[in-house]
Amino acid sequence: MSDTQDSLTKKAPISPDGPAPDQAEGSLPAKRQAVLPDRRTFLTGIAGLLGTMAVSSCTWQEFFQQQFQRMTKKEIEQTVDRLQAEYKQKYGKDFVVGTESPIDGTLFGYALDIQRCIGCRRCVYGCVEENNQSRDPQIHYIRVLRFRDGNMDLEESNIYYDPEEVPEKGYYYMPVQCQHCANAPCTKVCPVRATWTEPDGLVVVDYNWCIGCRYCMAACPYMGRWFNFAEPVIPSDQVNPVTHYLGNRPRMRNVVEKCTFCIQRVRAGKYPKCVEVCPVGARKFGNLLDPNSEISTIIRTKRVFRLKEDLNTQPKFYYFFSI
Amino acid sequence: MARFGFISEVGRRLAKGPTVYYAWVGILLILAATGIVAYTKQLQQGLIVTGMTSYVSWGFYIGNFTFLVGVAAAAVLLIIPAYLYDFGPIKDIVIVGEALAVSALAMCMMFVTADLGRPDRIWHLLPGLGILNLPRSMLGWDIVVLNGYMFLNLIIPGYILWQAYHEKPADMRFILPFILLSIPWAVSIHTVTAFIYNGLAARPFWNASILAPRFLASAFCSGPALVILLYQIVRKYSRFHVKDEALFKIAEMISIAMAINLFLLCAEFFKELYSDTHHLSPLQYLYVGLHGKGVLVSWIWFATAFNLVAFVIFIVPATRKNFATLNFGCVLTIVGIWIEKGMGLIIPGFIPAPLGEVWEYVPTTIELLVTIGVWSIGLLILTFILKIIVPIETGEFTQRTVASTRLGPSGVVA
Numbered sequence: 216m217s218d219t220q221d222s223l224t225k226k227a228p229i230s231p232d233g234p235a236p237d238q239a240e241g242s243l244p245a246k247r248q249a250v251l252p253d254r255r256t257f258l259t260g261i262a263g264l265l266g267t268m269a270v271s272s273c274t275w276q277e278f279f280q281q282q283f284q285r286m287t288k289k290e291i292e293q294t295v296d297r298l299q300a301e302y303k304q305k306y307g308k309d310f311v312v313g314t315e316s317p318i319d320g321t322l323f324g325y326a327l328d329i330q331r332c333i334g335c336r337r338c339v340y341g342c343v344e345e346n347n348q349s350r351d352p353q354i355h356y357i358r359v360l361r362f363r364d365g366n367m368d369l370e371e372s373n374i375y376y377d378p379e380e381v382p383e384k385g386y387y388y389m390p391v392q393c394q395h396c397a398n399a400p401c402t403k404v405c406p407v408r409a410t411w412t413e414p415d416g417l418v419v420v421d422y423n424w425c426i427g428c429r430y431c432m433a434a435c436p437y438m439g440r441w442f443n444f445a446e447p448v449i450p451s452d453q454v455n456p457v458t459h460y461l462g463n464r465p466r467m468r469n470v471v472e473k474c475t476f477c478i479q480r481v482r483a484g485k486y487p488k489c490v491e492v493c494p495v496g497a498r499k500f501g502n503l504l505d506p507n508s509e510i511s512t513i514i515r516t517k518r519v520f521r522l523k524e525d526l527n528t529q530p531k532f533y534y535f536f537s538i
Numbered sequence: 539m540a541r542f543g544f545i546s547e548v549g550r551r552l553a554k555g556p557t558v559y560y561a562w563v564g565i566l567l568i569l570a571a572t573g574i575v576a577y578t579k580q581l582q583q584g585l586i587v588t589g590m591t592s593y594v595s596w597g598f599y600i601g602n603f604t605f606l607v608g609v610a611a612a613a614v615l616l617i618i619p620a621y622l623y624d625f626g627p628i629k630d631i632v633i634v635g636e637a638l639a640v641s642a643l644a645m646c647m648m649f650v651t652a653d654l655g656r657p658d659r660i661w662h663l664l665p666g667l668g669i670l671n672l673p674r675s676m677l678g679w680d681i682v683v684l685n686g687y688m689f690l691n692l693i694i695p696g697y698i699l700w701q702a703y704h705e706k707p708a709d710m711r712f713i714l715p716f717i718l719l720s721i722p723w724a725v726s727i728h729t730v731t732a733f734i735y736n737g738l739a740a741r742p743f744w745n746a747s748i749l750a751p752r753f754l755a756s757a758f759c760s761g762p763a764l765v766i767l768l769y770q771i772v773r774k775y776s777r778f779h780v781k782d783e784a785l786f787k788i789a790e791m792i793s794i795a796m797a798i799n800l801f802l803l804c805a806e807f808f809k810e811l812y813s814d815t816h817h818l819s820p821l822q823y824l825y826v827g828l829h830g831k832g833v834l835v836s837w838i839w840f841a842t843a844f845n846l847v848a849f850v851i852f853i854v855p856a857t858r859k860n861f862a863t864l865n866f867g868c869v870l871t872i873v874g875i876w877i878e879k880g881m882g883l884i885i886p887g888f889i890p891a892p893l894g895e896v897w898e899y900v901p902t903t904i905e906l907l908v909t910i911g912v913w914s915i916g917l918l919i920l921t922f923i924l925k926i927i928v929p930i931e932t933g934e935f936t937q938r939t940v941a942s943t944r945l946g947p948s949g950v951v952a
């Protein structure tokens with residue numbers, strides 16, 4: 216937004232020896248003279264205009280950019296080049312903005328061992344670093360709810376716990392993030408299709424297409440979506456330059472973002488960051504379509520449940536009990 | 539030439555008026571300018587300047603939007619008796635009602651735009667250029683029906699006034715289909731607006747099938763109440779005259795709508811209180827507070843009291859037919875419904891948040907200023923429309939009068 220605005224309000228420099236003030240008003244011929252600049256004003260004007268365009272050319276491209284799914288291959292390439300240049304300028308690092316497509320025969324699913332989770336919140340911060348979430352104002356995709364033993368009432372849960380040591384006696388923990396619903400209310404309500412489900416089951420957002428109406432936030436039953444109310448701030452030395460267009464590339468202000476199961480990692484055959492950083496291995500991830508994958512085995516053999524299943528959102532995020 | 543005469547006459551009429559007119563327009567212009575400055579600040583800094591959060595993601599703007607859709611829809615209540623039953627006195631009021639609808643719709647559009655994080659991308663909504671997610675998104679449908687309603691409310695009075703300006707009778711064969719269409723359409727705009735909230739399983743407070751009927755019932759209280767007030771102002775400052783009888787008839791309709799509204803509210807209360815599930819929490823937050831938090835509690839009780847007092851005023855013929863009490867009742871209704879259908883509907887939908895947190899919302903000064911600005915622009919639009927259409931209706935401003943003012947005494951164009 217800020218760069219759009221700047222370039223829109225930026226004016227070509229006005230020559231100091233432009234029309235004299237008395238010429239600008241009064242009779243018609245004088246007015247006409249004022250409109251027709253002399254040669255020097257004209258050249259300065261052109262230079263200024265070209266200068267402005269050079270700085271903001273990407274801005275115009277950004278403004279007229281199509282929705283990601285509608286872009287041609289060439290448009291995608293151009294957009295990626297533009298973004299990489301933009302990020303390089305902003306953060307002084309070489310960025311990769313990947314556009315890897317889903318792999319046939321994959322449907323990603325997630326499972327979390329509720330008995331093993333110790334509530335350390337390493338996943339929360341691993342996620343922030345991996346996915347370039349704004350540090351100020353803070354955005355966390357994962358929220359670890361703490362429940363008193365014997366209770367699973369969301370209204371009684373708490374995310375603001377701060378003990379000396381985890382796990383605490385008498386409590387258990389349940390991390391919640393976007394559940395990548397198969398029947399996702401958030402994508403249904405979006406008026407411009409800025410958010411959709413990819414063939415591999417990942418629910419993604421085209422940050423350049425979102426109009427910021429926040430309808431998806433009202434529709435999500437799991438607090439899966441976050442809005443950048445202000446310009447996101449990520450210190451250059453902390454920014455992760457390995458990104459995906461639909462994932463962790465730096466976002467702009469006033470759009471919605473969310474967990475993508477680390478699309479930039481999982482489409483390259485890696486685990487999501489939260490799976491990798493979990494110190495107790497409570498998090499499992501894999502291909503639901505492969506009957507021999509760990510995730511399929513867990514769903515088949517363990518006692519699993521999904522959050523708010525009565526809403527028919529059909530999450531691809533399973534909670535399970537290992538024993 | 540004639541067209542030029544019309545436009546210059548419009549300009550002349552807008553520029554002239556009694557001192558109160560200048561004062562009124564002046565105040566509105568100042569407030570509108572303040573709103574625009576506040577909105578510029580919001581554009582520069584982002585929605586961070588509002589009180590909204592990822593927990594309460596819609597606030598004052600959407601609250602006002604919801605209320606105003608109701609006002610716009612209420613024009614239908616006036617159309618039905620006027621055209622279907624040919625109830626004379628109301629017919630003249632319809633034009634005023636439609637003027638109100640047009641300005642309310644303009645405000646609605648300004649409010650949703652003010653609420654957008656990226657208004658620069660509004661073109662993404664244009665079918666063809668962008669993508670309008672139909673038939674799935676209720677917001678998409680809302681855009682369709684609101685624009686369609688705007689069109690109907692421009693074409694119907696536009697045509698009638700055009701004919702009046704040329705001193706020709708309106709051809710009912712041409713305009714009747716539009717009038718008939720506007721009735722279900724008015725119902726649809728408020729229904730679709732209700733469905734925006736209604737369809738979200740994540741928000742139990744809105745996810746009750748009673749929501750759309752309640753929307754309509756409350757709209758049929760506040761919209762006509764505004765018309766009653768507006769009409770008295772119009773007839774005070776112009777030669778436009780409609781009998782008291784028509785206003786009392788509208789008041790009678792309001793009393794019925796209020797009875798239905800209160801009944802539906804009781805039905806909702808019963809369901810939530812008796813079943814006593816977690817669905818009760820938002821209602822609890824609204825009326826008594828939740829976990830020690832409840833900024834809306836005093837507001838909603840005021841609104842409830844206002845609505846109850848207004849109901850008594852409207853239901854008793856003596857108070858309904860006395861302008862002092864009637865006007866008081868109208869003001870109570872408007873404020874009461876504005877609170878109930880605005881903040882009282884939107885905010886509790888978000889509280890508690892889906893994972894149980896209770897985060898409150900209070901609009902910031904910038905939000906208040908932008909809101910006042912939008913209302914001022916809307917009232918300016920309304921004032922200007924009325925300033926033009928009322929004299930056309932009364933026959934003071936027609937092609938002939940324009941021609942005669944343009945002719946000097948010797949018959950030469952001045």
Ligand code: SF4
Nearest residue numbers: 393394396401435439
């Ligand atoms: S959890 Fe929320 S954001 Fe994620 S897919 Fe489901 S509805 Fe959408």
Ligand code: SF4
Nearest residue numbers: 405425426428429431
């Ligand atoms: S905020 Fe963005 S992604 Fe969400 S519904 Fe609106 S346009 Fe779609």
